Amino acid sequence: MSGLVLKLGPKERVLINGAVIENGDRRTRLAIKTPNANILRLRDAIHPEEVNTPVRRVCYMAQLVLSGDSLPEDLRPQLLRGIEQLSQVLTDHDSRTQLTLATHAVLTAEYYQALKALRSLLPREERLLAGTRPS
Secondary structure: OOOEEEEEOOOOEEEEOOEEEEOOOOOEEEEEOOOOOOEEEHHHOOOHHHOOOHHHHHHHHHHHHHHOOOOHHHHHHHHHHHHHHHHHHOOOHHHHHHHHHHHHHHHOOOHHHHHHHHHOOHHHHHHHHHHHOOO
């Protein structure tokens, strides 16, 4: 396995196994070779006050594992339950594919991949919620 490749912009920050790392003045590529390293781009981080939709809630749980703020074994059941609840609402083929990827990632303790799959659902959720809000 080749590992994860992170492409960082100038001054971009990333959290790796609990340590915040800031890139220098130039674009950089980092190859993460350690399996199961907990990695979170801080630009992608969801802040607690932004956890206001079902998909964001499930993303936030995966993020808590990646940041080291929660133990995987504590959140795994909640994450799987949240993904299952999302699958009852997001029934289109693309959403189902991402939810299946997220489920598999959680079951194999690949929380970065789970978060990546779940984050891809945020634009779809936003469109759905925009369509249900009164004008």
